[in-house]
Amino acid sequence: MIRVSVLYPNSSGSTFDMDYYLTKHMPMVGARLKPALKAMTVDNGISGAQPGTDAANRVITTLSFDSMETFQSAFIPHAAEIQGDIPRFTNIVPTVQISEVKL
Amino acid sequence: MIRVSVLYPNSSGSTFDMDYYLTKHMPMVGARLKPALKAMTVDNGISGAQPGTDAANRVITTLSFDSMETFQSAFIPHAAEIQGDIPRFTNIVPTVQISEVKL
Numbered sequence: 001m002i003r004v005s006v007l008y009p010n011s012s013g014s015t016f017d018m019d020y021y022l023t024k025h026m027p028m029v030g031a032r033l034k035p036a037l038k039a040m041t042v043d044n045g046i047s048g049a050q051p052g053t054d055a056a057n058r059v060i061t062t063l064s065f066d067s068m069e070t071f072q073s074a075f076i077p078h079a080a081e082i083q084g085d086i087p088r089f090t091n092i093v094p095t096v097q098i099s100e101v102k103l
Numbered sequence: 104m105i106r107v108s109v110l111y112p113n114s115s116g117s118t119f120d121m122d123y124y125l126t127k128h129m130p131m132v133g134a135r136l137k138p139a140l141k142a143m144t145v146d147n148g149i150s151g152a153q154p155g156t157d158a159a160n161r162v163i164t165t166l167s168f169d170s171m172e173t174f175q176s177a178f179i180p181h182a183a184e185i186q187g188d189i190p191r192f193t194n195i196v197p198t199v200q201i202s203e204v205k206l
Contacts, residue, residue: 003144003146005163007159041204042205043106043108043165043205045201045202046105046202046203047200048198055200056110056198056200057200060202095159097148097160099147099148099149099163100146100147101146102147103125103129
């Protein structure tokens with residue numbers, strides 16, 4: 001199993017429309033990547049380890065797939081549409097990483 | 104529901120003993136934080152979005168709790184033991200953030 005993490009780093013001047021993200025972007029992503037997409041999570045950053053400090057990332061999203069191959073086969077045909085939607089909800093350039101699920 | 108994300112940024116010279124982490128550290132964390140801890144994940148970074156590039160984080164771990172209060176009540180009594188164990192498996196100073204689970 002692999003997990004694709006999409007991290008939206010926090011910075012002054014950054015914007016993020018969580019309502020659009022949850023009601024438009026993520027449902028579109030889910031529709032395009034099914035049935036390869038096994039699970040998704042969206043976390044909205046509240047704080048750092050200490051209350052009152054800034055979260056390093058405004059949003060952390062994960063998408064789980066059985067393998068790198070099933071992810072790539074599902075994602076590549078829809079990459080332009082999915083990535084092209086990003087400016088509609090944020091001015092942040094996300095950091096993407098692919099990980100092996102250990103636990 | 105909140106999720107505590109523990110990100111171990113990748114850098115040249117960084118070390119991370121995944122075997123110790125999975126067989127000693129995370130079981131200890133699980134034992135100390137139960138029953139408040141509702142779920143945990145451990146992702147081992149493979150690459151960035153493009154194959155062959157470095158993952159931004161060597162490891163991303165998440166711990167889920169019903170609320171900030173149940174997390175703090177469970178964590179604070181064991182913070183010194185849990186944080187003191189970190190140098191046994193890595194020389195990375197992790198970035199911790201607390202998020203509201205949206206999905």
